[in-house]
Amino acid sequence: MTEQVEVPRQEAPEHETVPEFRARARAWLAAHVPLESPGEPFLQWDDEGVARDRAIQRSLWDGGIAGVHLPREYGGLGLSAAHQEAFREEAAEYRMPENFGNAFNVVIPTLLTHGSELLKRRHIPRILRGDDIWCQFLSEPSGGSDLAGLLTRAERTEGGFVLDGAKIWTTGGNYSDRAICLARTNPDVPKHAGLTMFVVDMRTPGIEIAPVRLLDGSADFCQEHIDDVFVPAENVVGEVDDGWRVATTLMVNERSAIGRGWSLGGQRGQQADTGIGLAPELLDLARELGRDTDPSVRALIGERWVLEAVMAATTKRVGAAIAAGDLPGPAAAILKAMSGATAVRRGEIDLAVAGVRAAAAPAGGGELWGLHRLSSHGIGGGTTEMQRNAIAERLLGLPREPSDDRVVPFRQLRQNTRPA
């Protein structure tokens, strides 16, 4: 019953060398894509940011430079990793459609590994053309770290499944077209063995989306009530009850993308030949406050540069080592944990150097330095504590805390709860 999906094609020459491709990408980007402006937010989840990112992705498609290393049968260019790297280098200066980050970094690799031919042919080209933004339906009000303990149910029905439950902290939920959604299909087996991964159309009746504001005031994520939502059987990713395997692939891809820097383009100023830079902002602030001659302040400013440089060098090293097979996939937890620890210390340093300036700034201008301390937690994408578990157990081989939650049927476990 596989319906035939017509896969659209980009206009692009066949058999392009890397330099030929690079020249073409460079010319198209220069003519059609805006430069990244300094200080602009990485993710902009509002009408303007979403419309702009859709237009940019569409423009990459129109220019024949979208999905560089993705297979041609799913709308990509089918070029090599070296072509893709050339694209990232050329794109480093430009605004990339980062709202498509989940789609490219997480969804496409997961579909390529586990998805049916139908799902791949239907969804990958729509992402490449800028049609579909994706979000991840993993965390629930009852828990995120213990993902395999989730409560959302998927019951079999005529032609598919009916989903009931709730999801939360969904980045970009209110602007997304599709979700990749993990739900429980069998509660009578241990928790990892009864999960299934689905593709869910966000416009299906029964999905109610409410934005949730973050502590810094931004509104990047949402909560969703899922009430009798029908999902056709063809939307199962991989096999029914084998969703944990699909989720593992998803999380490995998520962490290695975090390791690469998440951005769909290359990172500016991180090229090997320029090396470590010393960003002037904090030193400028200290000078403005007359603290730049204080030796302890100078040591703190230096420490902030040290933190940034170590994070950048480690990101490159671990990313390359995982790609080469010198470190196992869970080593990506080092990067996630380090970025958490780095953010915390950076926040402390900024507060110490800024002093009272961290508490208030002139209205409409001036940086509110205390914000760096306010939102320096490592939670999204898996908490710092969970990264420590991964490093300790998967990398160092230390034993887990004893628990029978992997062997007892889910129904008999004490379930995750949301405190009142």
Add this chain to the structure above:
Amino acid sequence: MAFGLSDDQELFRSTCRRALQERAPVERVRELLDDPVGFDRATWAAGAELGWTAMFVPEELGGGSVSGEALVDAAIVAEEFGRSVHPGPALVTNVVAAGLARAASPELAERVLPGIAAGELVATWAFAGPDDALPAEPPVTAVPDGAGHRLDGVASYVPDAAAADLLLVSATTPDGPAQFLLPRDAPGIEVQPLETLDLARRLASVRFTGVAAGPETVVGTVGGAAGDLEHQLRVALVLQCAETTGATARGLAMTVQYAKDRVAFGRPIGSYQALKHRMADHRMWLEGSAAITAHAARAVALDRPDAAIAPRVAAAHVGRRSTATLHDCIQLHGGIGMTWEYDLHLYFRRVISNEVLLGSPDQHQRALVDIAEEAAA
């Protein structure tokens, strides 16, 4: 291979590790703790065959490096030394070799570099003051005297001075810094051993009293040696970071193994999150140490735009984090970690001492601010 090592370098690493394990296991290191010279000539000779002191010496003078990346190869040796708390002057000899390869006249280079490459000459570097690892001006003074110079003053914390054949002396002249290469037994040079925290490392004060340094001993130009000193410091910082990283990796590996084997309250102590999360953090910072040290090695070797910045960044990170790690390794061992017999303190001693020997983390961090201000001026 931008960040990893080439196959040749991996082979070199495993050969070095095997040589150290076979010839200088920690029992042998312990035997040498009370030895006045403090290192093992037989291991030294074997190391010379493997090229431990040849990498900075040009091929036509009998040197050469495994991979063509001299500093990266030297850092491999340094890391393995750290892993074995190996004593001896290979690292500082390499710093001197790097300085000579850069600045020595062809005659001077020809006179000493073949001997260094072959392991026949041990060299060390005298530059620190009694109260400052990184004095703004070298503590030894050199004043013109006839065709040459006369050296006076005391240099401190000089590694393996008693065993050295050659001393590279950084000195302050009326025209600016200069460097001289002198035989250690030249008249007027007096070596006074210091009591060291790192029991497997010999440090000494070296007093210069009216020491005559002829024009043939000058390395680089008199008054114009600032760049040479800076380069030697960068090389020394990279090698020190590599050594500390090796020692820390070993200490942490011992601790993780112990936490798997030691049982308390009915299960291995390594299964308690309160302990394993700490080990995870140490593993994380250790990866950072390896990454930033590798980055710094290449930045210095290729004279990249961050060649001054990267070794200081590495020294600040590696120094502070490694000491914290080794401290916690002992804590996680309980009582056994506090004993003389258990080897952990040997590693801890090296790591603490390395944190401050070439300047403290705070000093390096402040130096970064100096660099930023100079660049902006």
